Amino acid sequence: MRIKTVKSSNWSLRTNKLTFPYVFLICIFFFLAGFFGSTLFSHSQDGDGYGLRPRPRLLDSTKETEYNLMTAGEFGDDSITSIPFQVLSWKPRALYFPNFATAEQCENIVSVAKAGLKPSSLALRKGETTENTKGIRTSSGVFLSASRDKTKTLEAIEEKIARATMIPRSHGEAFNILRYEVGQRYNSHYDAFNPDEYGPQKSQRVASFLLYLTDVEEGGETMFPFENGLNMDGTYGYEDCVGLRVKPRQGDGLLFYSLLPNGTIDQTSLHGSCPVIKGEKWVATKWIRNLDQEDDD
Ligand SMILES: *[C@@H]1O[C@H](CO)[C@@H](O)[C@H](O)[C@H]1NC(C)=O
Numbered sequence: 001m002r003i004k005t006v007k008s009s010n011w012s013l014r015t016n017k018l019t020f021p022y023v024f025l026i027c028i029f030f031f032l033a034g035f036f037g038s039t040l041f042s043h044s045q046d047g048d049g050y051g052l053r054p055r056p057r058l059l060d061s062t063k064e065t066e067y068n069l070m071t072a073g074e075f076g077d078d079s080i081t082s083i084p085f086q087v088l089s090w091k092p093r094a095l096y097f098p099n100f101a102t103a104e105q106c107e108n109i110v111s112v113a114k115a116g117l118k119p120s121s122l123a124l125r126k127g128e129t130t131e132n133t134k135g136i137r138t139s140s141g142v143f144l145s146a147s148r149d150k151t152k153t154l155e156a157i158e159e160k161i162a163r164a165t166m167i168p169r170s171h172g173e174a175f176n177i178l179r180y181e182v183g184q185r186y187n188s189h190y191d192a193f194n195p196d197e198y199g200p201q202k203s204q205r206v207a208s209f210l211l212y213l214t215d216v217e218e219g220g221e222t223m224f225p226f227e228n229g230l231n232m233d234g235t236y237g238y239e240d241c242v243g244l245r246v247k248p249r250q251g252d253g254l255l256f257y258s259l260l261p262n263g264t265i266d267q268t269s270l271h272g273s274c275p276v277i278k279g280e281k282w283v284a285t286k287w288i289r290n291l292d293q294e295d296d297d
Contacts, residue, residue, distance in 0.1 A: 083164050085255075089244055091228045092269035093257040096246065097164065100253035101157055106213040108153040110282050113177035116142035120178060120186075125197045136187045139273070141178040154284075161209045161286055165255065170294045171206075173287045177213075180220055180273060180281040187238045188225055188272035191287060192258035192265045203291035207257045211284040212248035219277030221245040222254060226268045241274035248281055259290075 067080050088094040120141040122133050146154040154175055162169045180186075191205045210222060225231050225243035236242075246254055258269045273281070 081163055083160070085164075088246065088254075089224065089227050089256075089268075092224060092266050092271075094224065094244075095164075095255045097253035097255065098249075099251050100160065100164075101153075101211055101251045103250055105153045105157065106211075106250050106282075108151040109149070109157075109175075109177060109211075109284055110213050112149050112151065112154075113142050113144060113179075113282075113284075116144070117179060118142060123193065123198065126199070136189075138184040139178045139180045139186060141176055143174045143176055145174040157211060157284070158286070161253075161255075161288075164253075165207060165209070165288060167206065167288050168292070170292045171289050173289065173293060176285040176287070178281075178283050178285065180276045180283075182276050182278065182280075184281075185239075185275040186273040188223070188236070188270050189238075190258060190265060190270055192269070194265055203289045203293075204259065204263075205287045206259050206290050207255060207288045209286040209288065210254040211286075212250060212252050212254075213282035213284055214248065214280060215250045216248045216276055216281045217279035219274050220279070220281035221247050221274045222271060223274055224256075224268065224271050226270045229268065232267070238272070241272075245274065248283065263290075 069078065069080070072078060083100070084098060086096045086098070088096050117140045120137050120139045121130070122128075122137055124130075124133065144154060146158045149155065158169050158172060158175075161172070191208045193201045193204065195201055221241065223241050223243055223245045225236055225240065227244035230243050256269060256271070258266060260266045273283075
């Protein structure tokens with residue numbers, strides 16, 4: 001009796017020892033079979049491509065797909081550039097580029113510009129003098145060519161602007177870095193030069209790129225008072241902050257075209273800087289011309 005009990009408990013102990021790994025292996029087998037089976041199944045659906053897969057899965061897999069690069073030309077890229085933008089308007093053609101530059105890049109530009117800051121001047125029309133145009137543009141500024149920035153930040157920004165516009169860097173004027181303090185403004189104006197007012201032009205400004213170097217607590221918006229034909233009835237006073245307004249945010253870019261595709265001045269590209277109400281506005285402006293600036297002297 002005693003022996004039997006021992007034997008039977010021995011047996012059951014041995015069975016337990018055998019059973020546990022056995023069940024474990026079976027579990028692993030079915031798990032792997034299930035896993036690879038489902039993988040194979042989904043691959044075969046990928047292959048036939050006729051939508052057995054529900055749509056959301058298809059969208060997921062599209063997102064994961066790498067771009068299929070083309071062979072580029074001599075000065076092309078071997079990678080994809082992604083520069084997000086929002087179309088702000090078609091009249092004028094204006095694009096907004098969130099996070100075009102980093103905070104550090106903006107701070108570099110401000111510190112390089114601070115050294116050379118002078119009151120901004122105006123291109124004068126027939127009959128205008130520095131005296132009778134006082135108050136139209138009250139900011140301070142400095143022209144800086146990318147080569148004068150030892151931090152290489154302006155060079156990087158210039159390169160990125162050239163890519164975003166596909167107008168070569170050599171078509172850009174030097175950066176105009178501006179500071180607007182509380183109350184300072186720029187009345188609405190055109191960046192392009194109308195030959196009727198300014199006389200014949202050797203080259204013309206095609207587009208302007210503004211890079212906001214600081215946040216502005218209040219005011220300091222870039223305004224387009226004639227956006228989409230608004231306020232064009234002759235009553236606009238050039239000081240009113242109306243129409244489409246773009247709030248400056250550090251690192252964001254704004255591109256707009258002063259010329260229509262047929263080369264005439266876009267009347268809706270009139271723009272100005274609303275007065276700063278609180279804080280300080282720093283902006284880097286790049287005027288882009290139709291002619292290569294390096295050929296120009
Ligand atoms: C240029 O295009 C604008 C807008 O399409 C048009 O109103 C204007 O007459 C054109 N000017 C010339 C010279 O073609």
